[in-house]
Amino acid sequence: MTTNLRIAFLPLNDVAVLAAARERGFAEEEGLALDLVRTTSWATLRDRLVYGQVQAAHMLAPLAVAVTLGLSQQPAALAAPFKLGVNGNMLVMAKDFAAALAPDPAARLADPLGTAHDFAAAIGLWRRKPIIGVVHRFSSHALMLRYWLASAGIDPDRDVVLRVLPPSLTVEAIHAGEIDGFIAGEPWGSAAIESGRAEAVAIGQRIWQRGVEKVLAFREPWLEENPETTDRLLRALARAAVWCDEPDNREALADILADPRYVGQPSDLILRTLSGTIVPRAGDAAVSCPDFVLFSREATPFPWRSQALWIYSQLVRWNMVEPSAETEARAAAVFRPDVYRRALAGSDLPMPGASMKLEGAVGAPLGVGSRKGDLLLGPDRFFDGRVFDPERIEDYLAGFAR
């Protein structure tokens, strides 16, 4: 018997795993019919999930934590047993702002620390406080942008204006001069570059080499009441993720995503960053960036609790939540490695033995303890070399000026 599942998403490249699960038959093999509900704002996606109009959602990981902590409208306990991707964001700035930075955009991307300091200097030269678009207060993009700006002594709440706007309106807003740049998921950065108005200034993967991004979020009670359906969905998604990461499938994947039912942007634009290349300025040579976005390798979908705690640490850092042991525990519990393990126990995917790890400690590919198969973790450094120890969050936060 087929089980119908409604899952809400936003039009972004990293809906790839869900789209592939539906379009390439992985869901069907598990007896699931996926109804993917295209949504235009994170607020509406959140409401559809919280009020039960969909069973699951393609959600910003920090938003899942924020909803659970009651920071974003109606509080609801959410659970994220599967990550839909790692990395995938790009910061672009209007050409005239970028003119104050290193002239070669490829060199900017390669040196995030130097570029952050150049950015700090450029703020003083700009005609107003720079307005940078972010997709949501509780987005990985906003947290990474804040982290990066702060490394050069920029106070993101004082020295720049962070303006929330939906990814699909960013290109128009930069044309109209309403914003001076934005950080968003693909293909929106590439689209702004292609329009000739903006240049790449930083990419998520060079800020944190393995940055937590979208998760598949459920209402926790639904997840507990439907273990069998959840497991089937996770198995289908795990196979879809393997398919998405296979370089030979990238063109087919870009074609799926180009459809107006998903992203609705040109296939070649979508393919660009999916296949690990960036054109940092219109007409420039492409820069290779093979880890721009990951779907499956290195156990990408595994929801490390330490990553939920990193999000919590940043919410505390930016005064978005009052720190407490209880809040910390609730934030960590949003990520559900136990459900991931249960669902994928019978698969041949490498399964991490631990649920937490140091974040930012791997400099070169590292083999780690795994229940089966070989699990190789890729480099996951933060560009400033800091290491996040989930058991010493206070010490970690004390290390930042703010």
Place this chain on the structure above:
Amino acid sequence: MRIVIIDDSGLRATVLEEGLREAGYDDIHIVPPRGAFVARLERMAPDVVLMDLGSPSRDTLEEMLTVSRALARPIAMFVDQSDEAMIGAAIDAGVSAYVVDGLRKERVKPVLELAVRRFNAFSRMQTELEEARTALADRKVIDRAKSILMNQRALSEQDAYALLRSTAMNQGKKIAEVAQALITASDLLGGV
């Protein structure tokens, strides 16, 4: 009570505004979600904000509600969190509502119910309009196919239509589809 409607579609906003005015609300403002709409909204200090759930600008609005001093501590989505049916109806209709903290539930509920009814009426109107448009387009296609048949096969208008209809029935297709196929074939063959 000051009500602000944030909407891109002039027509839908008008439909909603009319309904509210008929119900006796007279302090109503329509703001399109463009440019500096958040600053405008802040100056207006509304008691209730109604917005299309499908608007991509909801995140922008919520951010403003989070940081705004003008609207103090707003804002609960929907009037009564425990009223699941109401919430479902609002989401189905595509209405999202923001209400200033402290405004009594019984004052807001009729506004929201009215918005839900009007949004539903509007989408019915849209559907009917779409159907009417399709019907008109179909008729044009059928008329053209008929004239091709009348010219090429020297049929009367009635016979040309009968031929299209019987072909459609035999092939299990719509008349408009058969007519379109005929037009395409005729164009390819360099016909009229």
